[in-house]
Amino acid sequence: MRIRTAALAALALLGACAKVAPTPATSGVTDAMIANPPEGEWLTYGRTPDEQRFSPLTAISDANVGQLGLAWSASLETARGQEATPLMHDGVLYVTTAWSLVKAYDAATGALKWSYDPKVPRETLAHACCDAVNRGVALYGDKVYVGTLDGRLVALDQKTGKEVWSKTVVPNSTDYTITGAPRVAKGLVLIGSGGAEYKARGFLAAYDAASGREVWRFHTVPGNPADGFENKAMEAAAKTWKGEWWKLGGGGTVWDSITYDPATNLVLFGTGNAEPWNAGAVGREGDALYTASVVAVDASTGEYRWHFKETPEDRWDFDSDAQITLADMVIAGKTRHVALHAPKNGYFYVLDAKTGEFLSAGSIQPQNWTLGIDPKTGRPKVNPEALYDKTGKPFIGMPGALGAHSWQPMSYNAKAGLMYIPVNVIGQAYFAEAGWKPSAQGYQIGLDTSATAMPANAAIRAAAMKTMTGALLAWDAKAQKPAWTVPHISPWNGGILSTAGNLVFQGDATGQFSAYSADHGKKLWSFATQTGVIAAPMTYSIKGEQYVAVLAGWGGVYDLATGIVAHKGGVARNISRLLVFKLGAKGTLPAAPPLNKLPLDPPAFKGTEAQAAQGARTYARYCSVCHGDAAVAGGLTPDLRRSAMIASPDAIRAVAIEGALQHNGMVSFKAALKPEEVEAVRQYLIKRANEDKALGEK
Secondary structure, three states: OHHHHHHHHHHHHHHHHOOOOOOOOOOOEOHHHHHOOOOOOEOOOOOOOOOOOEEOOOOOOOOOHHHEEEEEEEEOOOOOOOOOOOEEEOOEEEEEOHHHOEEEEEOOOOOEEEEEOOOOOHHHHHHOOOOOOOOOOEEEEOEEEEEOOOOEEEEEEOOOOOEEEEEEOOOOOOOOEOOOOOEEEOOEEEEOOEOOOOOOEOEEEEEEOOOOOEEEEEEOOOOOHHHOOOOHHHHHHHOOOOOOHHHHOOEOOOOOOEEEEOOOOEEEEEOOOEOOOOHHHHOOOOOOOOOOEEEEEEOOOOOEEEEEEOOOOOOOOOOOOOOEEEEEEEEOOEEEEEEEEOOOOOEEEEEEOOOOOEEEEEEOOOOOOEEEEOOOOOOEEEOHHHOHHHHOOOEEEOOOOOOOOOOOOOEEEOOOOEEEEEEEEOOEEEOEOOOOOOOOOOOOOOEOOOOOOOOOOHHHHHHHHHHOEEEEEEEEOOOOEEEEEEEEOOOOOOOEEEEOOOEEEEEOOOOEEEEEEOOOOOEEEEEEOOOOOOOOOEEEEEOOEEEEEEEEOOOOHHHHHOHHHHHOOOOOOOOOEEEEEEEOOOEOOOOOOOOOOOOOOOOOOOOOHHHHHHHHHHHHHHOHHHHOHHHOOOOOOOOHHHOHHHHOHHHHHHHHOOOOOHHHOOOOOOOOOOHHHHHHHHHHHHHHHHHHHHOOOO
């Protein structure tokens, strides 16, 4: 009897430990609806699982788009970058804002139905590489899912916004953040994280949509070999690394692109850079799999299926996290099911979606990190001059770390065979820091960014500003060549929507939201948004009336980190709103508030040149990612050259060491900095302010 009881207990324990398959939704938003959405609805980030971001709606067309007007708008209380794509189901528009807030509006009238605040601690901002942004929600069954900046996955009731469950996704809240939109497939919610500039180990995880139970997790880089490997994929990847990569996590974070392919039951996703960028700082050699790659895993189990390495030996922050689009294309007389991808590195790739086989690649903007690409394997020949850690010399890379194409979504018109891509033309100087060591806080990239900071030289600044541009590029995906291009004044413009009405919509860094003809790129309409637009628009229909919606709100890493170049578009303010348009509407926006700019009135520089040099290095490593290259802020965060605090050693120390402004996201750096280093930063800021005042800046 005891033996039988023990056996039953053991069986019960085994049953409890066994993985239970998730149950697909049978009501509300189902897999079938997501795969084939009602014509007027937008149910997932890319509208359909293939992430084409193309709408079949034609009520707004190239013939009447000039009649488009503002139907309604909603002001947002989060004055940070806005990057989300709204979703629309059953007459309700669901959107996230900065700080991971979720809002539901009546899609026709703009009436707020509910709002949810996950109460992300503001000090989380110190661990977020690229602003407190969020790119959107997922809908499934009767729930709304959002990833929060501090690393949680939260399920909300669609009708009330009440929290149903919340799960912590990330290993810790100091190296990992979540900014991407979840995706859903067959009862699973898929989410990754950011953090590859800190000490993060990348992953993609799947959670049961009903309960929040973790079903599987695929790591993108191997852990410490001494601990064993989770699977054969990690064991194979470990052979492509050198050094003790696991001590810094390894990077490879899945911070944006996640594409579920119903045709193959695969999840395709992109991965970020290896950590640190400077491979020589940690003795890294080789491909460092699976970083800077497209990876495919089985959607049900998370088991590895294939990968394609887009940037071998990545040391330029060429993330592959940009959106992955699925399509069927005729190639060499045969219909192929393909994945289309434009990562940061400047190439546009066509891969077989089932096997990962390389089919073709083309260069979407000038680049100099390669000497070409192998037409059979897709493997680039790396320019020896780009290996800055080996040459010991600065490398002016094109593209730079912001990428020829970053996270801003593309849109694919399958009938025309055109991919509409928001392209950046912006380079970057890379210079390895001698003797670099990891620190307790801040970026861990291994570069001496003080040596490559923009100098206080009017001619050099003007030349740099002239070369930094952007474009809306219509790319022939089959022929790997441009069909047409619309030049933009600045890099860092918004994501794309294309429609069957022969239209392409895009916002830009100058504060214009515009419509272009999809066949020729002719500008047909625009609306002044009072702030830069970096999010992608979407469209929906209610009772036969078509609407176009977009989030406006300048921000993101370009504004935070690029210094004077961030002012190229002329819009150095954030006025965050949800804007919704329809034909014949006559709505207007309130007048923009005056731009209150503190005068450049620094105290005299009385420090030593040695102090200023030390301060420049410290500022570049710990401060520049938020307050701007060479201490020139983009507009979203305080410009420290103009702060009254630089006149007071006590005030600077209270903020940087004692954490006086922690509640605003400016945490204490006492774990990394000594008081004398903070004083050196103050002297550097005073010197920089005086230099720019001498150039005529006010």
